[in-house]
Amino acid sequence: MKRLNPLLGIIVALLFTAPLIGIMYIADQVVNLPFVPFDFFDWIAGVLPGNLLTFGIDMMIDTLRFFGGAEAVTNAKIAERIMAVVMFGSVGLGIGLAFFALIRFMNVKPSLMTALGLTAVFGLPMIMISLTTNQGGTPIFLTIPWLIVLFAIWGFGLNWAAQRLLGREEVEETAVAATEERSVETLNRRQFLIRLGASTATITAVSGGLGGMLARQDEAARLAAGNAGASGGTFITSFPNDGDAIIPAPGTRPEYTPIPDHYQVFLRTEPSIIEEADWTLPIGGMVDNPVNLTLAEIRSNYTPRDQFVTLSCISGRVGTGLISTTMWTGVSAQDLLATVGVQSGAKYLEMESADGFHEIIDLELINNDERIMFAYDWDGQPIPKDHGFPLRIWIPDLYGMKQPKWITKMTLTDEYRQGYWVERNWDEVAQVKSTSVIDTVALDEVESSLGQTIVPVGGIAWAGDRQISKVEVRVDDGEWEEAELRSPLSETTWVVWRYAWAFQEGEHTFEVRCQEGDGTAQIETRKTQRPDGATGIHSFEI
Numbered sequence: 093m094k095r096l097n098p099l100l101g102i103i104v105a106l107l108f109t110a111p112l113i114g115i116m117y118i119a120d121q122v123v124n125l126p127f128v129p130f131d132f133f134d135w136i137a138g139v140l141p142g143n144l145l146t147f148g149i150d151m152m153i154d155t156l157r158f159f160g161g162a163e164a165v166t167n168a169k170i171a172e173r174i175m176a177v178v179m180f181g182s183v184g185l186g187i188g189l190a191f192f193a194l195i196r197f198m199n200v201k202p203s204l205m206t207a208l209g210l211t212a213v214f215g216l217p218m219i220m221i222s223l224t225t226n227q228g229g230t231p232i233f234l235t236i237p238w239l240i241v242l243f244a245i246w247g248f249g250l251n252w253a254a255q256r257l258l259g260r261e262e263v264e265e266t267a268v269a270a271t272e273e274r275s276v277e278t279l280n281r282r283q284f285l286i287r288l289g290a291s292t293a294t295i296t297a298v299s300g301g302l303g304g305m306l307a308r309q310d311e312a313a314r315l316a317a318g319n320a321g322a323s324g325g326t327f328i329t330s331f332p333n334d335g336d337a338i339i340p341a342p343g344t345r346p347e348y349t350p351i352p353d354h355y356q357v358f359l360r361t362e363p364s365i366i367e368e369a370d371w372t373l374p375i376g377g378m379v380d381n382p383v384n385l386t387l388a389e390i391r392s393n394y395t396p397r398d399q400f401v402t403l404s405c406i407s408g409r410v411g412t413g414l415i416s417t418t419m420w421t422g423v424s425a426q427d428l429l430a431t432v433g434v435q436s437g438a439k440y441l442e443m444e445s446a447d448g449f450h451e452i453i454d455l456e457l458i459n460n461d462e463r464i465m466f467a468y469d470w471d472g473q474p475i476p477k478d479h480g481f482p483l484r485i486w487i488p489d490l491y492g493m494k495q496p497k498w499i500t501k502m503t504l505t506d507e508y509r510q511g512y513w514v515e516r517n518w519d520e521v522a523q524v525k526s527t528s529v530i531d532t533v534a535l536d537e538v539e540s541s542l543g544q545t546i547v548p549v550g551g552i553a554w555a556g557d558r559q560i561s562k563v564e565v566r567v568d569d570g571e572w573e574e575a576e577l578r579s580p581l582s583e584t585t586w587v588v589w590r591y592a593w594a595f596q597e598g599e600h601t602f603e604v605r606c607q608e609g610d611g612t613a614q615i616e617t618r619k620t621q622r623p624d625g626a627t628g629i630h631s632f633e634i
């Protein structure tokens with residue numbers, strides 16, 4: 093019998109694993125069948141101990157920053173997805189290697205049994221994982237047979253390829269000379285592998301390419317839903333500070349973030365898409381009247397509240413892009429809870445989300461702040477599916493990690509339970525740290541004044557709901573100079589500031605710092621984002 097190099101098992105397994113991934117991907121895009129690599133990745137991320145997970149994510153983001161600069165950070169999801177595919181693929185290739193090693197060293201012969209074995213070893217755990225983690229609504233009587241067929245094609249294909257590569261024993265017996273046989277053998281093997289590779293590469297490329305195209309279209313459509321036509325890409329077109337004399341310096345980020353540009357953070361490989369028809373909100377636990385509300389009921393039974401909100405992620409670094417501002421509309425948590433009859437012993441409201449995320453909020457906090465709301469609109473439109481449709485909470489002054497989106501269940505309880513990121517070593521309170529950022533030194537927008545060339549410098553400052561009383565700018569270790577503040581959209585949004593810099597030729601470093609409403613200074617000591625938010629001064633070089 094011919095000998096097989098076990099490493100060949102990796103190559104052959106690749107030729108079957110790549111199209112398997114491609115076909116699962118396009119089936120996910122077209123008919124919402126599970127894309128198992130993402131489920132596998134989400135499952136691993138969910139069972140890993142918290143510090144390992146955050147360590148992994150940090151390392152990934154650092155690597156991305158190293159290769160792709162700051163822009164890539166918000167695209168960390170893409171890295172996660174690539175990692176998911178690589179990890180899933182590695183399992184397939186590992187099994188291929190092991191299979192060929194068994195053939196080579198343990199004298200195992202490819203047979204019906206080994207084909208079934210390969211299918212089971214790769215397929216069974218992956219199917220179980222997908223069933224427990226997948227968020228798609230496709231019924232299991234469709235997904236299970238579909239996945240079994242796919243993994244069987246993989247297992248039987250790999251088995252068949254091993255048989256072909258081994259050749260039939262008769263051929264070997266009639267071979268004349270060993271050298272001749274070897275060259276015929278390598279030629280045949282090479283031809284076989286090339287043909288096999290060409291066809292499976294085609295399947296992979298076509299399905300992967302089409303799937304990717306559909307995925308991008310889908311996401312763009314979800315984010316832009318309803319957004320076309322309105323001026324400036326937003327629905328709200330008049331703002332409380334419209335008359336303010338302080339105009340943002342050219343190049344400052346939009347004061348009101350267009351929804352498609354709103355930053356996004358979610359723990360799974362993909363956002364959790366919820367359809368309104370499939371959703372109701374049960375509120376239970378320690379209540380006298382448990383309810384199960386539709387979105388229409390939430391919209392019509394309670395007085396809507398509008399609030400301009402800046403939201404930010406605790407995992408942002410100094411000068412973070414993970415911060416955005418829009419108008420939130422929803423019902424006050426006080427109003428909602430008033431209708432369910434909260435029992436006297438209840439201490440917390442626990443919220444669970446479609447993606448397994450969960451958080452808890454002290455009822456005392458709700459009772460003391462009527463602004464805390466369950467929001468259903470952003471920018472006057474239903475919250476985009478990617479951002480938490482149909483319902484998410486807003487809690488002023490806290491980072492996003494305490495504020496579940498895609499809420500599917502609420503429970504009144506007297507038992508404390510750590511939230512999802514708190515279990516993973518992030519801060520229990522997660523109060524926003526005040527921050528200030530330089531967006532622009534507008535060198536091509538200079539003005540002249542009294543024989544001086546003036547360069548507008550600008551950016552934002554934010555301190556949760558504690559407001560901003562002062563922003564100061566320093567150039568090259570000079571004096572701290574006060575910037576002008578534009579009145580903010582609300583007491584909970586960032587403040588746009590601008591500063592007039594008298595131009596001087598050369599290289600310069602700009603720094604910014606702020607003070608909260610009560611004069612508390614921004615923390616200047618540099619500290620990483622873990623566990624309770626980054627601090628330090630943002631600087632900008634030109």
Ligand SMILES: Nc1nc2c(c(=O)[nH]1)N[C@H]1C(S)=C(S)[C@@H](COP(=O)(O)O)O[C@H]1N2
Nearest residue numbers: 355356357358359405445449492493496497
């Ligand atoms: N269900 C759910 N809610 C969630 C999260 C999540 O992963 N799942 N991430 C939180 C974090 S860490 C942040 S910063 C905000 C981000 O909201 P956005 O993506 O709409 O900007 O959502 C919060 N709520």
Ligand SMILES: [Mo]
Nearest residue numbers: 405406492493
């Ligand atoms: Mo976050």
